[in-house]
Amino acid sequence: MFKKIQFTINNKKYFAEPGQTILDVCLAHNIFIPTLCKHPDLSIQGKCRVCLVEVAGQGLVTSCSTPVEANMKVNTNSASVIRARGINLEMIYAEHIEKCSSCIQEDSCPLKKFATEYNLKITRFTDRKKNQPLWNFGKKDDKTLATKIDYIKNNYPAEDQELRIKQAQLHADGYIQFDAAKCIDCGICTEICSHHQTCNFYKTIAKGSATQTKPTDDITKDCTNCGQCVVHCPVGAIQGVPHWPQVEEILKNKQGKTIIAQIAPSVRVSIGEEFNMKHGQVVTGQLAASIRALGFDAAFDVTVGADFTTYEEARELINWLASKKDRPMFTSCCPGWVKFVEFYYPDVVPHLTTTRSPQIHSAILTKTYWAELVKKEPKDIIVVSIMPCTAKKQEITLARHQFKTKFNNKEIELPIVDYVLTTREYAYLLKRQQIDFANIKSEKMDNPLGKSSGAGVIYGVSGGVMESALRTADYFLRVKKETGNLDSVLEGANYKLVKNKYSKISQTKINFAEVRGQQGVKAAIVKVGNIKLKVAIVNGLGNARQLLENMKNKKCNYDYVEIMACPGGCIGGGGQPVPVNAKIREQRAASLYNIDEKLSIRTAHENLALLKVYREYFHGNKELIEELMHCKYSFEDRGGYKQVN
Amino acid sequence: MFKCLNVYMFKFSWRAKLLKKIEQAGLLGRGCGTFPVAKKWAAVLAAPGKEKYVICNISESEPGIFKDKFIIENYPEKVIDGILVAMDFLKATRGFIYLNPTYYQVYKNKLQILIGDNNIELFSKPAHDYIGGEESALINLMEGQREEPRLRPPYVTTQGFKNAPTLVNNCETFYAIALISQDKYQHKKFFCISGDQTPETVLSLPETTNLQDALAASGYYPTFSFFVQLGGAMAGECLRAEQLKNYTIQHASGLVVHQLDKDEHKLIQHWLNFFAGESCGKCVTCREGTYRLREMYAQGNFDQQLFSDIIFSMQHTALCSLGSMAVKALTSYYQNIKKQPLDKISATVKKCDF
Numbered sequence: 001m002f003k004k005i006q007f008t009i010n011n012k013k014y015f016a017e018p019g020q021t022i023l024d025v026c027l028a029h030n031i032f033i034p035t036l037c038k039h040p041d042l043s044i045q046g047k048c049r050v051c052l053v054e055v056a057g058q059g060l061v062t063s064c065s066t067p068v069e070a071n072m073k074v075n076t077n078s079a080s081v082i083r084a085r086g087i088n089l090e091m092i093y094a095e096h097i098e099k100c101s102s103c104i105q106e107d108s109c110p111l112k113k114f115a116t117e118y119n120l121k122i123t124r125f126t127d128r129k130k131n132q133p134l135w136n137f138g139k140k141d142d143k144t145l146a147t148k149i150d151y152i153k154n155n156y157p158a159e160d161q162e163l164r165i166k167q168a169q170l171h172a173d174g175y176i177q178f179d180a181a182k183c184i185d186c187g188i189c190t191e192i193c194s195h196h197q198t199c200n201f202y203k204t205i206a207k208g209s210a211t212q213t214k215p216t217d218d219i220t221k222d223c224t225n226c227g228q229c230v231v232h233c234p235v236g237a238i239q240g241v242p243h244w245p246q247v248e249e250i251l252k253n254k255q256g257k258t259i260i261a262q263i264a265p266s267v268r269v270s271i272g273e274e275f276n277m278k279h280g281q282v283v284t285g286q287l288a289a290s291i292r293a294l295g296f297d298a299a300f301d302v303t304v305g306a307d308f309t310t311y312e313e314a315r316e317l318i319n320w321l322a323s324k325k326d327r328p329m330f331t332s333c334c335p336g337w338v339k340f341v342e343f344y345y346p347d348v349v350p351h352l353t354t355t356r357s358p359q360i361h362s363a364i365l366t367k368t369y370w371a372e373l374v375k376k377e378p379k380d381i382i383v384v385s386i387m388p389c390t391a392k393k394q395e396i397t398l399a400r401h402q403f404k405t406k407f408n409n410k411e412i413e414l415p416i417v418d419y420v421l422t423t424r425e426y427a428y429l430l431k432r433q434q435i436d437f438a439n440i441k442s443e444k445m446d447n448p449l450g451k452s453s454g455a456g457v458i459y460g461v462s463g464g465v466m467e468s469a470l471r472t473a474d475y476f477l478r479v480k481k482e483t484g485n486l487d488s489v490l491e492g493a494n495y496k497l498v499k500n501k502y503s504k505i506s507q508t509k510i511n512f513a514e515v516r517g518q519q520g521v522k523a524a525i526v527k528v529g530n531i532k533l534k535v536a537i538v539n540g541l542g543n544a545r546q547l548l549e550n551m552k553n554k555k556c557n558y559d560y561v562e563i564m565a566c567p568g569g570c571i572g573g574g575g576q577p578v579p580v581n582a583k584i585r586e587q588r589a590a591s592l593y594n595i596d597e598k599l600s601i602r603t604a605h606e607n608l609a610l611l612k613v614y615r616e617y618f619h620g621n622k623e624l625i626e627e628l629m630h631c632k633y634s635f636e637d638r639g640g641y642k643q644v645n
Numbered sequence: 646m647f648k649c650l651n652v653y654m655f656k657f658s659w660r661a662k663l664l665k666k667i668e669q670a671g672l673l674g675r676g677c678g679t680f681p682v683a684k685k686w687a688a689v690l691a692a693p694g695k696e697k698y699v700i701c702n703i704s705e706s707e708p709g710i711f712k713d714k715f716i717i718e719n720y721p722e723k724v725i726d727g728i729l730v731a732m733d734f735l736k737a738t739r740g741f742i743y744l745n746p747t748y749y750q751v752y753k754n755k756l757q758i759l760i761g762d763n764n765i766e767l768f769s770k771p772a773h774d775y776i777g778g779e780e781s782a783l784i785n786l787m788e789g790q791r792e793e794p795r796l797r798p799p800y801v802t803t804q805g806f807k808n809a810p811t812l813v814n815n816c817e818t819f820y821a822i823a824l825i826s827q828d829k830y831q832h833k834k835f836f837c838i839s840g841d842q843t844p845e846t847v848l849s850l851p852e853t854t855n856l857q858d859a860l861a862a863s864g865y866y867p868t869f870s871f872f873v874q875l876g877g878a879m880a881g882e883c884l885r886a887e888q889l890k891n892y893t894i895q896h897a898s899g900l901v902v903h904q905l906d907k908d909e910h911k912l913i914q915h916w917l918n919f920f921a922g923e924s925c926g927k928c929v930t931c932r933e934g935t936y937r938l939r940e941m942y943a944q945g946n947f948d949q950q951l952f953s954d955i956i957f958s959m960q961h962t963a964l965c966s967l968g969s970m971a972v973k974a975l976t977s978y979y980q981n982i983k984k985q986p987l988d989k990i991s992a993t994v995k996k997c998d999f
Binding site: 044045046048049050062065067080086087088091092094095125126128187206207208 | 774776791796797798921922923924925926927928929930932933934935936937940948951954955957958961962963964
């Protein structure tokens with residue numbers, strides 16, 4: 001039992017736990033202290049020197065790094081504090097070029113806030129970094145793009161060429177953009193990339209005012225596009241490569257296209273934050289309404305795609321377990337994780353499930369099944385994903401996620417998903433179009449790809465994919481036991497209808513509490529059907545690397561492992577609103593589980609829309625299912641980076 | 646109970662006796678921090694950890710200071726003795742000597758022979774820089790990390806190299822330790838004198854010698870009007886000739902003589918240029934402060950209040966002491982030589998390019 005430490009802040013008595021810093025106590029008591037390089041997810045940096053306070057006898061200290069001592073007298077607003085903090089902020093301000101009007105993080109920018117709050121004189125220094133470069137991570141070389149453009153010119157109908165060429169240019173432009181002219185050298189990106197995600201893609205070079213944080217030239221390192229640097233950067237210097245300008249343009253001039261928006265599970269519990277709603281507020285209805293208000297032709301829900309993913313992945317898992325294939329089977333719906341495996345652990349690629357990800361499933365059904373329903377050409381449907389993720393921008397450009405369709409007896413290759421907007425980009429688009437998101441009247445998503453089970457919803461949280469797959473695997477195992485195979489699954493047999501025929505088939509378990517929670521690594525033994533599975537759920541690439549190393553060294557082994565690149569899963573994704581911290585992630589996660597609890601249908605195999613597709617579109621055709629729902633991994637080059645200005 | 650017994654046993658151990666000797670000698674670190682050596686040693690000894698490390702710092706990056714070079718030239722065996730005493734004292738199995746790249750080229754073979762079978766490793770780095778003298782930056786360098794100071798706490802005495810308790814002392818400190826442990830210590834220290842019309846001289850003088858006597862002892866007491874920089878040609882504090890007898894050599898390793906009629910602007914730009922180039926770039930105050938001071942001063946006509954605000958911030962809010970050291974020469978020049986308040990600094994008289 002430790003004794004509490006008594007001390008004073010601004011002449012008022014406070015108590016601290018041993019080890020607490022001055023900043024910890026101030027934050028807990030709502031005493032405002034400005035911070036830039038301090039992020040609750042990270043270790044203390046002490047680089048920005050703006051969280052200054054004056055301690056009697058010690059002078060000015062940074063509150064983030066100074067532990068409270070007994071009888072300390074802290075002043076958070078003395079003349080010295082104001083003088084030094086002001087000048088330090090002013091010098092930081094002069095590092096950061098103000099492109100506020102075109103910055104999608106304008107509303108959450110602490111620099112802008114402090115400038116007003118502390119009445120900074122922001123013009124006394126010249127912008128010393130204004131000529132610094134802009135780097136795009138993953139940008140393709142000109143030759144690759146030229147080949148693609150030639151293909152479009154030779155194969156696409158004339159009226160489509162302009163749009164598709166622009167799109168190809170965007171897809172070749174890379175996925176993450178680092179604007180060094182905005183960087184304030186706080187080192188947070190390097191810290192998160194090196195110590196949390198263990199990718200070491202950032203490097204700080206030189207010294208003095210030549211100090212520069214930049215992507216590395218080391219060819220053994222690559223960016224996984226997870227976007228954790230993006231959500232942790234305090235000044236918006238790092239962003240996903242923007243897709244919103246082309247989306248805005250195409251919404252204005254549709255050129256005869258049908259434009260579909262599809263929303264990822266976790267966006268519904270996070271986007272409200274961009275409009276000052278509370279953390280984790282569920283805004284599915286507002287999302288559907290806002291999509292239509294922007295001029296999209298339909299609002300589909302990726303949670304439905306997630307049900308397809310679950311259905312296929314559970315089937316794959318059961319076949320995997322019955323086969324002699326090496327275990328474990330890893331999930332593959334997180335493109336950051338897939339890139340991580342492909343680049344850093346190519347030996348592990350055969351362990352990835354071949355099931356495509358929910359955004360791809362949802363979009364491919366839109367361009368095939370739905371296109372047939374509404375009698376449209378796939379090439380005339382544009383799918384825009386609204387994602388919590390920057391890596392999804394990379395996923396849609398992969399060769400394995402393009403599909404071929406026939407038009408005028410000519411085969412043309414189309415991207416399955418055309419554009420990816422991050423949650424932040426979508427919110428920015430709404431703000432630009434002056435759509436009052438907070439007060440818009442809720443609407444429903446469009447059918448048939450607009451209503452999912454609860455299992456699809458929890459995809460947005462670490463452990464959700466696992467839980468969804470376990471729910472369905474539990475059912476499939478019983479079907480298999482009862483009928484000897486999974487043919488009825490492939491045929492989309494309706495659970496409720498066959499219940500009488502296969503009387504013993506029933507769900508035994510819905511909630512798998514052991515796979516839930518925000519911890520970086522969870523391991524459990526779960527019972528599905530009659531078998532016990534050793535499972536692990538991991539979030540964060542550093543934890544993933546640790547697990548892979550442990551497995552390599554035979555310290556542990558599993559049957560089925562879910563991995564998400566971002567802390568907490570997609571709710572903590574690289575495309576989500578800023579700021580983010582453990583508490584905010586928890587609130588977002590709780591909201592997703594809450595939606596799941598309240599739904600009457602909570603398993604993928606009970607989703608009637610899904611079963612209908614299997615019955616009426618797939619007809620048990622294994623080849624078709626394989627082609628649309630699964631992919632083959634192939635080596636992709638290192639993305640690296642290129643300067644673009 | 647066992648703890649009491651341990652404390653009781655320690656009182657009679659040779660370690661306690663040595664520590665007592667160092668304490669009684671009043672030995673202060675001979676780098677530039679002048680931290681009490683006994684206190685540092687006791688802290689590393691008390692820090693929990695199976696593995697402990699001893700590092701001898703021969704970075705000597707301040708221009709105008711060359712006494713470490715003099716010591717390894719003349720008394721290298723004493724330095725190694727001192728390191729071995731420290732390793733023994735801490736039960737450390739590995740010791741290190743860091744030499745700046747220039748010294749490393751010259752002395753590595755000589756030192757290697759003297760080290761012999763002892764587990765002391767020599768190391769250096771490709772290019773010379775200023776921040777290497779800072780102990781946590783030095784440890785970062787050893788660990789292959791970016792060479793920049795660490796945030797304190799934790800101190801390197803408890804979490805230094807590889808997160809283990811680490812003793813970092815200057816080479817002269819180890820030299821003094823060797824003498825103390827052999828009961829030959831005479832409360833003397835090395836002192837460097839150099840500057841305008843003053844050849845580089847290293848003296849061994851009693852710690853209490855004042856600067857006037859030290860300068861006289863060198864045989865080069867200036868015959869012209871002069872001022873000195875105490876502590877080195879970059880970070881040293883400027884003092885008038887009349888102030889010399891008020892300071893002893895205890896807290897600095899040397900002084901640099903300047904002609905009083907030296908071009909003020911050239912000198913200030915020289916200091917500002919040096920630190921703008923040598924700031925490690927980690928914290929805003931030092932990285933931006935050194936840059937902005939240089940920029941403003943070079944422009945000539947600048948906002949004096951803003952200039953002194955930056956200096957204030959550098960003195961009080963930089964992450965390591967380099968921030969305050971970077972403006973020490975400048976501020977003391979104004980206070981002691983020009984006798985002008987800081988916010989009246991002006992560079993408008995004339996501009997010069999450096």
